[in-house]
Amino acid sequence: MSETYVHGYHPRENERLQAQAGTLVDLLHSDTSYPSGSVVLEAACGVGSQTVTLAQRSPDARFTSIDISAASLAEAKRATDAAGLTNVQFQQADIFALPFAPESFDHVFVCFVLEHLSRPVEALAILNGLIRPGGTMTVIEGDHGSTYFYPDTSAARRAILCLVELQRLAGGNALIGRQLYPLMIEAGLEAVRVSPRMVYVDSSRPELVDGFTRKTFTAMIEGVRESALEARITDPEAFDAGVRDLHRTAEVDGVFCYTFFKGVGEKRRRV
Numbered sequence: 060m061s062e063t064y065v066h067g068y069h070p071r072e073n074e075r076l077q078a079q080a081g082t083l084v085d086l087l088h089s090d091t092s093y094p095s096g097s098v099v100l101e102a103a104c105g106v107g108s109q110t111v112t113l114a115q116r117s118p119d120a121r122f123t124s125i126d127i128s129a130a131s132l133a134e135a136k137r138a139t140d141a142a143g144l145t146n147v148q149f150q151q152a153d154i155f156a157l158p159f160a161p162e163s164f165d166h167v168f169v170c171f172v173l174e175h176l177s178r179p180v181e182a183l184a185i186l187n188g189l190i191r192p193g194g195t196m197t198v199i200e201g202d203h204g205s206t207y208f209y210p211d212t213s214a215a216r217r218a219i220l221c222l223v224e225l226q227r228l229a230g231g232n233a234l235i236g237r238q239l240y241p242l243m244i245e246a247g248l249e250a251v252r253v254s255p256r257m258v259y260v261d262s263s264r265p266e267l268v269d270g271f272t273r274k275t276f277t278a279m280i281e282g283v284r285e286s287a288l289e290a291r292i293t294d295p296e297a298f299d300a301g302v303r304d305l306h307r308t309a310e311v312d313g314v315f316c317y318t319f320f321k322g323v324g325e326k327r328r329r330v
């Protein structure tokens with residue numbers, strides 16, 4: 060990988076990605092299914108958090124799921140095997156050096172990847188080159204600037220900004236969701252449609268309080284504590300106070316909001 064992957068590859072991060080995927084299945088995937096016989100590339104599948112849902116929702120499509128990390132691919136294979144899926148094959152590869160022929164896929168799916176790349180348009184353009192004319196690309200990204208919550212505290216907001224800053228220092232962009240439309244257009248996709256997918260959490264939705272506020276978002280911020288201290292962009296007291304305040308939003312009177320962005324575009328048809 061050309062840039063440092065800010066979340067790392069630790070077991071706790073794998074669990075966080077799985078919690079995120081499990082909680083967000085309907086919000087993010089309810090309108091993603093591929094026709095029988097489709098050949099689909101999942102770019103940067105990680106530990107397979109989306110792969111299982113994709114392959115289950117489109118049992119008659121064939122998926123090739125790639126990632127640069129062999130350890131993540133092994134985890135992803137375990138996840139699809141455990142789910143009894145036989146329509147996914149995994150391959151270790153770099154998005155910027157993919158071993159596939161032009162126009163060899165009907166569809167491409169990319170989730171939570173562009174935010175970690177310093178050249179997101181180049182990545183999308185490469186992937187667009189692999190889609191047959193008339194095929195589609197689906198891209199999902201978050202945007203940490205879309206986070207707001209009650210009780211609101213500056214300590215919590217500063218802790219979130221630590222992750223935004225770390226990702227920037229690593230060459231990525233944690234605020235990329237809002238840019239999906241222009242990025243996809245610049246990469247050459249047509250008929251691009253972006254839809255915001257908002258997660259709204261209060262204590263009447265206990266599964267989201269646990270699955271999203273605690274185990275997805277707050278866990279993600281907690282996960283960069285050591286890196287933020289090493290980079291000297293915070294101090295232990297300030298960071299820990301911010302994380303405590305984020306946990307506070309998961310209490311009975313707390314509220315948490317976050318918006319994901321899902322874009323679908325078409326590969327230009329031949330004239």
Ligand SMILES: C[S@@+](CC[C@H](N)C(=O)[O-])C[C@H]1O[C@@H](n2cnc3c(N)ncnc32)[C@H](O)[C@@H]1O
Nearest residue numbers: 060103104105108126127128152153154170171
């Ligand atoms: C946040 S994870 C997302 C994984 C998965 N798509 C999901 O939604 O759970 C980002 C993944 O991108 C992979 N990655 C980063 N740069 C890559 C590159 N140049 N080529 C292939 N994979 C890459 C990392 O190894 C990591 O597994």
